[in-house]
Each structure stands twice: as structure tokens, then as C-alpha cells.
Amino acid sequence: MAASDLRAGIEPSARPSSGPDLVRALIAFSALTASATSASAQADTLLQHIALDEVVISAQAEGFDVEAFVKRVRTDTTFHKAFLHTRYHPHVVRSEARVRRQDEREMATLHRRAHLLRDGKNAALVIDSVAEAGRLRDRKGRFRYLTIEMYDDVFFPKGSFPADNTVAGRELDVQRGSRIEKYKGELKKFMFDPGTEIASVPMIGRKLALFSPEMAPLYDFRIWADERGGRPCWVFSAAAKPEHREGRTVIKTMDTWFDQETNDVLARSYRIAHSALFLDFDITISVRNIRIGEALVPVRVQYDGDWDIPFEQRELVRFWLEYTDWRPVP
Secondary structure (H helix, E strand, O other), X not given: OOHHHXXXXXXXXXXXXXXXXXXXXXXXXXXXXOOOOHHHHHHHHHHOOEEEOHHHHHHHHOOOOHHHHHHHHHHOOHHHHHHHHHHOOOOEEEEEEEEEOOOOOXXXXXXXXXEEEEEOOEEEEEEEEEEEEEOOEOOXXXXXXXXXXXXXXXXXXXXXXXXXOOOOOOOOOOOOOOHHHXXXXXXXXXXXXXOOOOOOOOOOHHHHOOOOOOOHHHEEEEEEEEEEOOEEEEEEEEEEOHHHOOOOOOEEEEEEEEEOOOOOEEEEEEEEEEEOOXXXXXXXXXXXXXXXXXXXXXXXXXXXXXXXXXXXXXXXXXXXXXXXXXXXXX
């Protein structure tokens, strides 16, 4: 695997061709006028740092609009909506979470199977089976690990709740209040809205704004062609430049597969990492989606995180969720 592909987090079988088959062309646009808006300034800054493979360049001659595609990347809500469908359409979910030490010795495991039921305008996730092992809970029955508590809260809502799959706005709020609620909100932002600023995280919140004029020059961006589930896709990739991997960036790599026909996000994988006295984490997340009828829904979520949370023990947790038997509600 080429070093550049390692930086972008692309598997050898999925990477775009290199050498003479890869035409790296920087997109140049005219300077902004004095009346240009902030959004236009961000788009212009980003476009100056994008490389295209030869398939994309050929597609431009047939009408593919790179500027419009980049705008779609920055404003996409299909990725977030796919997650919201897990609280709207009936389905079955299986999951596994594992807690380990730094020497890879296993500390605890949690296996679950559940299904979503709809009752009119309400829904409920019913747990069918649970298997726990190791030191997963304390004497009061509470989870010992904050990451497991967040995983439980994000993916396994309790009781009956309104079945709502609308994306009210692109921003996901980081809740105020207790520390656990704050971390839950931040994890949701990390997972479902990567590339946007999280103002509540000191020192690094602005570094998460991948497409801002300040952060865009620190990355190598590219657009290339690939497939996911037999569907042709345009892939938008971002990789921190070697000289900016430590300290100046938090998102190290991010690759997003957009269906060329529907513009759905069929897959996304990314790694975020930061090391400092007050906050130390290294998290890799990947999500695969498919379209069933009119709904884009997730089929696989994977998380591998090393999170050293202030005033807590270091947590190394891996988990995955598989979603099947989707029955979209009309």
C-alpha cells in the first residue's frame, strides 16, 4: 500500500489507481469579491485544495459539477437521517461491545439482540437477549465505563419514544448539564456530524471544522470513483498533511462514499485523534448504509476507541452493530 493511501485510510482494493492513471489536478477559481459571503469563502478555500482522479475529470466533460458536489459534501444530512431511521422504521439489531486493557487483555463484554416496534406515532426498542461477562458493572448495577454508558444511551434508547426521523437542522446540539450528558452529545457529534465545529470542547473544537478556511489548507482532499454494494460512487477523501498530523489537526482521515445517482452516503470511515493533558483520544468509526425502498438505513456501525477521559480511567472499547430485517414504514 502506498504511503498516501495509508494516510487516507483506503484499503488497497478500494484505492484509486496511481501513477499515470491518477491525474492530480488542483481546481483554481477566481478570487473572491469584496461582497462574497462567508460560506462562499469557505467553499473557495476548500476547492483550491482538491485533487481529482481521471474518472472525475472525464465526468466533468459530461456534466459532473465538482463545485456542486463539494457543496453537497458540506451540507449532507442523509448520513444523520440514516441513523434517525433506527428510531423510526422496524428492524432487528445485533451488537457486541468489548472493553480491553492496553495489553489487549479483555476486561468485559456485552452482547445484545433487539428489535424496534412501532405503535402509531411512538416506537420502542425491545431487548430480546443480553449476555454480559467480566467487570462490566459496579455493585449498584451501573456501567463502570463511560464509553459503554454512551454506547448504551446512543444506540439503545429506553422506554417508549416519539418515532421521529426528521432532521430539524444540520447541527447536533451538545447538551448542557452533567458531564455524562456533555460527553454523550460530543460522541454523537463525532459519529454523525464529523467535520463540524464542537464549540464545547476546549482547544480542539475549532480543529474539527474540517472545511473551514483555517483548517482546509492543512489537508489533502481528493475526489475519486469507486463502488459500494454494486453502486457507483463518488468518494470524497480528506487526509491530514504529514506536517500537520500532530497537534494542528484532530480529524486525521475521512472518506465518504456518495451514490452517484441518489447522492446518498453509502459509507463513511474516519479517524479522529488528539493527545493532551486534559483530553486524549484516538477513535476510528466506520458506517455502511443501504437504501431499502425510500429509506436510507444503516447496516453496519463499527467503533474502535481509546479515550482517556479526565478524572476517569483510560477506556479502550470496541463495538459493532448490525441492522437487518428492515421494514420501512410508508
